[in-house]
Amino acid sequence: MNYIQTLRTAKDVVTPGMSACQGCGAELILRRVLQLAGQNTIVCVPPGCLGGSGVVGWDYQTGMEIPVHIPLLTNTASYLSGVSRMYQRKGRGDVNIVCVAGDGATADGGFQSLSGAAERNEKILYICYDNEGYMNTGFQRSSTTTLGSHTSTTPLGSVISGKEQQQKYLPLIMSMHNLSYCATASPSHMADMVAKIEKGLAWSKEGFAYIHMFSPCPTGWLYDIDQGIQIARKAVQSNFFPLWEMENRKYRMTYDNKKPISIADFVKDIGKFRDLSEQDLAAIQSMVDDRYEKLKKLSSEADCNE
Amino acid sequence: MSERKHISPIGQEGLYVLDTASWRTHRPVMDKNTCVECGICLSYCPVNSIIFNDENKYEITYNYCKGCGICAVECPKKSISMVAEGGEDHG
Numbered sequence: 001m002n003y004i005q006t007l008r009t010a011k012d013v014v015t016p017g018m019s020a021c022q023g024c025g026a027e028l029i030l031r032r033v034l035q036l037a038g039q040n041t042i043v044c045v046p047p048g049c050l051g052g053s054g055v056v057g058w059d060y061q062t063g064m065e066i067p068v069h070i071p072l073l074t075n076t077a078s079y080l081s082g083v084s085r086m087y088q089r090k091g092r093g094d095v096n097i098v099c100v101a102g103d104g105a106t107a108d109g110g111f112q113s114l115s116g117a118a119e120r121n122e123k124i125l126y127i128c129y130d131n132e133g134y135m136n137t138g139f140q141r142s143s144t145t146t147l148g149s150h151t152s153t154t155p156l157g158s159v160i161s162g163k164e165q166q167q168k169y170l171p172l173i174m175s176m177h178n179l180s181y182c183a184t185a186s187p188s189h190m191a192d193m194v195a196k197i198e199k200g201l202a203w204s205k206e207g208f209a210y211i212h213m214f215s216p217c218p219t220g221w222l223y224d225i226d227q228g229i230q231i232a233r234k235a236v237q238s239n240f241f242p243l244w245e246m247e248n249r250k251y252r253m254t255y256d257n258k259k260p261i262s263i264a265d266f267v268k269d270i271g272k273f274r275d276l277s278e279q280d281l282a283a284i285q286s287m288v289d290d291r292y293e294k295l296k297k298l299s300s301e302a303d304c305n306e
Numbered sequence: 307m308s309e310r311k312h313i314s315p316i317g318q319e320g321l322y323v324l325d326t327a328s329w330r331t332h333r334p335v336m337d338k339n340t341c342v343e344c345g346i347c348l349s350y351c352p353v354n355s356i357i358f359n360d361e362n363k364y365e366i367t368y369n370y371c372k373g374c375g376i377c378a379v380e381c382p383k384k385s386i387s388m389v390a391e392g393g394e395d396h397g
């Protein structure tokens with residue numbers, strides 16, 4: 001079965017009407033992850049865009065056809081550690097224990113509990129949808145926000161011009177926790193994304209599996225609502241968001257980029273980079289080139305999923 | 307809520323469902339003559355509004371489609387066009 005056949009038959013367990021913005025990358029990610037996880041799943045969605053979009057329920061209504069929890073911003077991974085251990089103890093290791101969290105709940109506020117659960121190798125699939133900021137509360141910067149991005153806490157003005165720091169590269173940090181499985185994925189490369197979700201689910205039966213996903217945000221990044229997949233594709237093609245995975249301690253590039261496009265081309269149609277200076281552009285390009293080289297050195301082979 | 311039937315009341319009143327079709331300013335319309343049934347639009351729709359129907363064809367449904375236009379941009383055959391919604395009727 002190819003990935004499209006898989007998707008067209010996999011049941012969507014999320015409410016059909018949720019209040020994520022038109023063209024939201026995170027809505028696409030949530031639906032794909034849970035379509036593949038299926039009904040034998042317990043999911044945690046911490047505060048964030050998805051937590052705020054109705055999928056965790058509202059008053060006496062639920063947001064999904066499977067059990068869904070909303071933990072705090074800071075404790076998603078420890079919350080799920082308890083759920084996972086209880087299900088192991090009951091002899092129900094077959095249940096998928098899954099989290100779909102934003103970058104704030106993952107890389108910033110939730111990092112301590114995430115790092116702890118990863119180090120203990122808890123049986124969880126942790127998905128981070130990285131839209132580079134606290135988009136749900138009004139587009140504040142996070143540690144994964146790119147240098148030079150215009151956010152509500154890194155405005156354009158006479159003192160600063162967008163975010164002053166480079167982004168933190170969380171997936172590599174996570175892989176260093178000796179995880180069972182670690183990967184990056186982009187919705188533009190859907191066959192690769194589907195394959196990685198399936199692997200992540202399988203590995204979560206052995207231990208901690210982590211997938212870091214590129215999540216384009218039309219409202220916070222200021223681009224046309226129909227352009228999300230185009231932007232995600234350029235993020236991969238420019239090496240801004242390299243696709244790789246780590247399995248059995250081996251790193252592997254899953255998209256071998258023979259002719260990368262420039263970062264200037266990637267940022268061109270994204271409003272948050274509108275006033276990017278030449279220096280910032282050069283600094284992002286050099287960080288991206290450096291990161292890609294490091295990843296290639298770590299990878300033993302290049303063998304693509306699509 | 308007159309009588310509690312569950313330990314946790316969450317879900318007692320069913321599924322939370324928002325009328326997202328009312329957000330739409332443009333609707334995606336598929337040209338069946340040029341569509342090659344590749345399913346790419348289905349794979350990218352964030353709302354899962356594109357289905358594979360009983361006649362084994364890809365079909366756009368309008369009950370929740372938000373009108374983002376991603377399907378129209380991603381279709382390799384340019385078989386989907388975005389048409390302005392008219393008046394109050396969001397069918």
Ligand code: SF4
Pocket residue numbers: 336340341342343344345346347348364380381382383384385386
């Ligand atoms: S992407 Fe285009 S050609 Fe492919 S199934 Fe959809 S409408 Fe048809």
Ligand code: SF4
Pocket residue numbers: 334350351352353354355356366370371372373374375376377378
């Ligand atoms: S316009 Fe957007 S929501 Fe509607 S079918 Fe196309 S991709 Fe799905």
